Amino acid sequence: MDLEIIVQGAQAESKPELKLWLRLLSTTKLISHEIRRRLRAEYGATLPQFDLLAQLYRERDGLRLGELSRRTMVTNGNVTGLVERLEADGLVVRETPDGDRRVTVAKLTPKGEEFFAGMAAAHEGWLRDMMADVSPELIQSMLREVGLLKISARNHLSGAEEE
Amino acid sequence: MDLEIIVQGAQAESKPELKLWLRLLSTTKLISHEIRRRLRAEYGATLPQFDLLAQLYRERDGLRLGELSRRTMVTNGNVTGLVERLEADGLVVRETPDGDRRVTVAKLTPKGEEFFAGMAAAHEGWLRDMMADVSPELIQSMLREVGLLKISARNHLSGAEEE
DNA sequence: CCGAAATGCTTTAAATGTCAAAGGTCGGCG
């Protein structure tokens, strides 16, 4: 039934980092699956598409594909395909600025803005619903603590990542 | 640079659930990417393969594919291909028990056990390293809180899921 | 200016992921 319950078992008492990681991962998967299912059922959209549109919704002048890639933590090649599909759906347009013809900028169409606005409202409601049994204090507490974890992880990456 | 920093912006003050979700998601992605990269670089393995082997490592008698599917949160059809590749690598064997020929049980080979044991030790070390700046108290606290969040999310799924 | 290096995007191959439908197999009921 539950990944972490089974993965632990015998030597569960120690290894708190591993335990926390498994719990984080399974919780995130659980919520992601639910959001993915609802996005698909109610809007015919995928989670990566939602993420990408969210970025563009906040930057009305559009974003370069490389920038989109970094912000969504999706690889370059993937952004290409995602934007292609969204463009085919009429939610996004691609433009090449005059200054640098290597660059492609994606931006929302009016249709895309309207479409995303509806999804975003529903998305927020789903999250409030799924977190309904968690007190506001606990949410604030987790927000802070997960922030610290994220900083720690970022400071211990193997790839050359400075700040 | 950072998904959540950008996604928030203007109306960031409210919507704590959304904010927490974005932070959870980006943190999990960050750690996943790092683990995936190291697994690939040092062991030539993928994250789903690691997950699947981890389940089998804890159940030396093997697991039915359907059970593997539930534990790894991966669909049935996907487990088939995953196990096929691992079998081709000699890490896993498939057997059909005498009692019920509908069933396929996957279990680790000695080679698979040895291989996974090495990966698991490294994996645990990577996690300790990435969480090095987080105090043990905070880890315990997050463990508890994320557990509560998971329960809340599970109780508010749209799919018919009782307990 | 020229050519090498860097930059930005796209393409490719292999793996993973979903979903739905098809294939065997088992169990029970008439």
Place this chain on the structure above:
DNA sequence: CGCCGACCTTTGACATTTAAAGCATTTCGG
């Protein structure tokens, strides 16, 4: 005995993902 329904896995069609290779364009040193 024989069939129907339930159970388990595989298959098939596609969408998504990553890493790496491939193109085109720009930048910079000489």
